[in-house]
Amino acid sequence: MEASQSREPLHGPPAGPETASPEVSDAVGANLDMLPASFADFSGSVLRHRAVVGYGCERASQAVSVPRGLSAAALCWPGGRAPPPRQRRGRPNPNGGAEWFFFCGLPDAPVQGEAWPELGRAEALARGAALKWASGVFCHPEHLEKLVHYRKRESQRTASINSRLKSVVQSYLEGVDWGLRQLREARSELRDVSHAMAEVRLESRKNAEGISPLETLRETSITHCQLLAAVSNLPRLYSVRSMVLETERLVESRRLLEAHARLMELERWQDEVFLQLHSMEGPSRMALSPEDDELVRNYFSGVGRLVEALARELWAVVGSGLTLALHNPTPFVSAVRIVEREEALDRFFLEERNGGVPGRPIPPDRPRHWRQCFFKVLEEAVAARFRKVSYRHSRGPGLAGHLSALQHCIMGDLSTVRNLLEQCVPPYYHLTKAYLHACHRCLQVHLKQTISWELQSGEIFAVLHWVLHVYSSSEMMGEPSLTAYLDWDELGPLISQDEVDQLQNKYVQSVRKSVSEWMQKTLEVELMDWQRHQEPDIDHEGCYHTSLPTIVTQMLEENARVALMINETLRDQTFQMGLYEMEKLLARFRDAIVEFGKEHRKAPADNGAFYLHYLLACISNCVILKSATENLYQQVSSASSRASVRLSRIPPGPLAALDRAVRKACRLAMDQLLLELQPHLQELLTRAWLAQGDIISKVCSILEEHRELYSRVRPPCRQRLQEEALWLTVVEYVRALMQKRLICRSEEEREHAALQMTQDAQQLGEHLRNTEVDGTAAEVNPTSLIPVLAEFIKLKDPGLLILEVSGLISKYPDISEEHVSALLDIRGDVPRDVRASVLCLVEQNSPVLPPGYRPIFPDILVPPPSTAFCLPTTKCA
Secondary structure, eight states: OHHHHHOOOSSSOOSSOSSOOHHHHHHHHHHTTTSOHHHHHHHHHHHHHHHHHHHHHHHHHHHSOOOTTOOHHHHHSGGGOOOOOOOOTTSOOTTOSSOOOOOSSOTTSOOOSSOOOHHHHHHHHHHHHHHHHHHHHSSSGGGGGGHHHHHHHHHHHHHHHHHHHHHHHHHHHHHHHHHHHHHHHHHHHHHHHHHHHHHHHHHHHHHGGGSTTHHHHHHHHHHHHHHHHHHHHHHHHHHHHHHHHHHHHHHHTTOHHHHHHHHHHHHHHHHHHHHHHHHTOBTTBOOOOHHHHHHHHHHTHHHHHHHHHHHHHHHHHHHTHHHHHHHOOHHHHHHHHHHHHHHHHHHHHHHHHHHTOTTOOOOTTOOOOHHHHHHHHHHHHHHHHHHHTTGGGOSGGGHHHHHHHHHHHHHHHHHHHHHTGGGGSOGGGOHHHHHHHHHHHHHHHHHHHHHTSOOOHHHHHHHHHIIIIITTSTTTTTOGGGGGGOOHHHHOOSSOHHHHHHHHHHHHHHHHHHHHHHHHHHHHHHHHHHTOSSOOEEOTTSOEEOSHHHHHHHHHHHHHHHHHTTOHHHHHHHHHHHHHHHHHHHHHHHHHHHHHHHHHHHOHHHHOSSHHHHHHHHHHHHHHHHHHHHHHHHHHHHHHHHTTOOOOOOOHHHHHHHHHHHHHHHHHHHHHHHHHHHHHHTTTTSHHHHHHOOHHHHHHHHHHHHHHHHTTSOTTHHHHHHHHHHHHHHHHHHHHHHTTOOOOOSHHHHHHHHHHHHHHHHHHHHHHHHTOBTTBOOSOOGGGHHHHHHHHHHOSOGGGHHHHHHHHHHHOTTOOHHHHHHHHHHHOOOOHHHHHHHHHHHHHOOOOOOTTOOOOGGGOOOOOOOOOOOOOSSOOO
């Protein structure tokens, strides 16, 4: 504990209470006399240090301005830091130990008795502070060992503070000395100025009396100047009117350079007169009255009229520069020289005004900017040229000719500008570029007006083709020698992209209306062809056809080809439009086929000979239209793929409409076949059929006749018709069987009927083999059903019918219970229990139809069993 108390930091107050205990104080006071001489010297140095520091800090704070945030006491503290805040006497110090502070002449320092002198006060304060500090530091005898250490530290601190005080006082004295010198110099200069002012005041008083006689002299001088100006301007004023008249004659005769020279002289006279008149105005001179100013302006009013007349003639020459350049370019060259003179005068007056030349006002009609007017007149001349080129015939069919005339006019004028007019103007005019830009702007305005009209498809095509292809081609602005004059980013397109899109949409709508009308007319012609009493036309492949597919296909191809001359986007839009119009046509075409079939059923004798021929021609037409549609789409897809733009797919409408039309035509063809087969089908599976057996040969002959007609149909519909004909024949054969026209009475009849059915199947199979197209057999052979039914009827043992029915169900899963019941009835020998077992088997089996299987029995209806009719007198059993 004692060791920790003996340690004291190098800087800062020692730890401990503010004042030592009474015992410690008495011990220190008693032992002060016994301290060695070194301690006495040390105490004296501490006292002197405290006094000097307190006095010096107080004086320095009063004489020197200390930076903000750094007090004068901080200058005397080691490291430049401010001392710790002064503690009130009697208040405990939180740091412990004796109070560590020193007074820098603070006003609230404790003072007893009367006020001390500054040095005495500082010494007393320092003694008290030193006593308190010593009592806190040397409170124990063993602390005296540090006396040498403390003495050395205080000596160093004193030397540091003395050096700082010296530097502060030195800088203060230097500043005071410089200030005194400045004050002495200022006082000397003020003394000289006051003497000079006094002399000036005295001289001004002496000269004030001699100014009044000069007023008369000033008025005489002003009068003399006015008379001198009048005398000098009289010859000019007398000749103004004659020069104006002469200049007017020169302008009328288009001697423009001479007229402009006289005009410049008249303007110079006018400017000099106004300059002289305005220079006489001032604070001591008489101002020019408004009446006099108006008089002078009226006198020179002819000059303004000359300027207007010269400008009219000048712009007339510039406007006809293209014509003059071919015969006599001299007037145009004179006009350009006059424009350049005027531009030079404009620059001269503007430089004088910006330079602030006193007393010279700028003329009221300056600057004239005739160079800007030159290019405006040039653009107006270009617009006038446009209006002269067949403008009256630009609407309607003459629009394409109008645009062609514009092209030749522009290129002809451009050649004149480049080869002739460009040589008549300075190089910085860039006349060719100015002419091209003027043409482009005039074309923009002209085309905007043109596309606002109600244009037809041909006119829209002419505008789009001219704007998108002709204008930028090598025949016009795309010429290599013109690329240096054109900045397309600055000029912009002739018509905006939105306007191009609108024109393309209008073109598609107009073409759509035209295509719809042509398709309707084509359909009307087709309907008239159906009423002809002759066979339809046969193409090089031996197939029936009419003019409808050729007309429709050529129409679509031609529209797509024309639209492609604009761009691929318009071609695709036209192609899509054509397909949708074809869908509408095919819907009307199918309705026409239906109506054609109804009319034939109502009056078969009117066109019965060639009814089926034209149905087959309709089917061939649909095949041609489908092929043409797919080919068109392939062409568009291949071209679009090269341009990285592809149609998503063929619109499903046209293909679906084609398929519906084909199915309807095929259905009507089958109805016609059925109508011809119906008399022979009525005789099948009857007693007469069982006796004669040659009915199916008649059926095959009819089928052969139809096969010959079906060969006039384009594939794949040709094979489809032949298969459908055979399928229809088999279905009708089985339907005749299900009618139960023949009920076998014996086993011999069952064998005979089965044998006849087998022979019929063989004849139909032979016909099927004859109808194979290109050596390809049909996927489904419907005649195989007839031998199976024959074996069912031929079976001798009724007990084996269950197995036979199981095989029949496995081959033809669409057979129903009614069909099996009808077959059992045709046999005529099936017991009830066997019938019940067979029908129960059929009812329990409901196999799923295999993929690709075409049902046959759902199209065959079994007539309901007939109920015996009776009139009972009693209750029926």
